[in-house]
Amino acid sequence: MRIAVLGGGPAGLYFAYLFKVKHPAAEVEVFEQNPAGATWGFGVVFSEQALDFLRADDPETVDAIAPRMESWKNITLNLCERTIDIDGVGFSSIGRLELLKLLQERARGAHVKLHYDTVVPSLDRFTGYDLIVAADGLNSLVRRTFEGDFGSSLSYSSNKFAWYGTTKRFETLSQTFISTELGTFNAHHYRFSPTMSTFLVECDRATWQQYDFANKTIEESKSVCEQVFAATLDGHPLISNKSVWRNFPWIWNEHWSFKNIVLIGDALHSAHFSIGSGTRLAIEDAIALVKSLDAESDIAAGLARYETERKPIVKKLIAAARTSSDWYEKFPEHMKLGMMDFAYSYITRSGRVDDDRLRKMSPSFMAQYDEAQREDGTR
Secondary structure, three states: OEEEEEOOOHHHHHHHHHHHHHOOOOEEEEEOOOOOOOOOOOEEEEEHHHHHHHHHHOHHHHHHHHHHOEEEOOEEEEEOOEEEEEOOOOEEEEEHHHHHHHHHHHHHHOOOEEEOOOOOOOHHHHOOOOEEEEOOOOOOHHHHHOHHHHOEEEEEEEEEEEEEEEOOOOOOEEEEEEEEOOEEEEEEEEEEEOOEEEEEEEEOHHHHHHOOHHHOOHHHHHHHHHHHOHHHHOOOOEEEOOOOOEEEEEEEEOOOEEOOEEEOHHHOOOOOHHHOOHHHHHHHHHHHHHHHHHHOOOHHHHHHHHHHHHHHHHHHHHHHHHHHHHHHHOHHHHOOOOHHHHHHHHHOOOOOOOHHHHHHHOHHHHHHHHHHHHHOOOO
16 A cells, blocks of 8 residues: 655654554655754643543553653643632643654654655645545645535634744743733743743734734844733743744634545644644544544545544534634633633633533632632622
8 A cells, every 4th residue: 555645744744653553564655845854833732631542542652752741730820910820730742843853753663754855736746646645734735726625614713823932941831911001912831841932922903903013024023022021031032933923724624535635633624722732633633544544444434434433523622622712812801800710711711621620620729719709709
C-alpha cells in the first residue's frame, strides 16, 4: 500500500508513524512545504484527560513526550489586579517545535519517508497512491480543491488575537483581563519550557479598532501589547513569530473523505484555542483513522467507518469550543462581574462542567465561591 500524507504537523506525522508501525510493508510518505525546523506558534497544551487517552493507545510516545513537558494543577485568573486560583485543573504543555521534533524522530524510526521544503501545487503527483491523507492544516490545499465534495464551511469569530511568546515564566495556565482607556484585553499565558511561555493576546473588535491595529506593523502592535501587559510581563519582552492579528477561523466538513482522500486535524475541523484541544483533536483523529482502516477489509470502508465513529465525538467537543468562544466574545461584559462570579462564569463557560463535577475537581475554589455566595445572600 502507498500512502501520501500532506502536512508535517502533529496530525500528519502521528498518523504516518502509527500506520507504518502497524504496517511495516506499507510505503508511507509525508510531504511538508516548510523546512523541518519551522513552525508557527509557540507552546501547545494537553489536558490530563487527553494525555490519558493517548497513553492508552500509545504509551511509548507519551513516555517520550512527558519528560519534555511542563505541568501544573491550577488555573490562575487575573482580573484588573485581582487574582484567584482554580484548583484541580491539570494541564501539560510542550513547545510546538519540540513536539514536532519528537514526532519526526518517531516517524523516521519507523521508516516513514519525510519530504520537507516540498510544495505541492496540485494532487496530480499522487496518482497511483492508494490513500491520500490531508493533514495540511487550516489553509488545506486538499480541502479547498474539493470543498464542494467535502461540504466545507468557513466562518470567523469577531474577536482579534495575536500569538506571541515571552521569556517570562508563568507557574500555571493563566488568564489576565485588563481594561484600558481605549478598551479591554485578555491574555492567555502559560509556560511550555523552563524558560519560555506562550502569550496569546485577545481583544474585541471595538478595542482593536480603537488602537488602530489595522494600520500598525507587527513590531508596533507588539510594542502596544507589551505596554498593556507591562505588569504581567514584569519587564520581559514579547517575542513574535508571524504574530499578526487574526480572527479565529471555524472550519467544518460534512463529508470527511472523497474518493481515496481523507481529512484529519485542522484541515478537517478547528476548535477554539480557549479549550486547548487543537493538537489533541489532531492526534486523536490520527488514532481513529488508523483504527478504522485496520478494522475494515478495504480503504473505502475504513474511511466510512472513521467518519461514522469519530464525527459524533468531534461534534461534541466542537460544540463545547463554540460555547467557550462565545464567552470570550463577550468577555468585556463578564469583566463587570465580581471576582468570584467572574471566575465561576469562566470555569463553567463551555457547558461541560456543572457544580457537582466542579466540587469534586476544584474543592478549594468551590468552597470560596460558596462562601462568597452566602456573604452576598444568594445562597
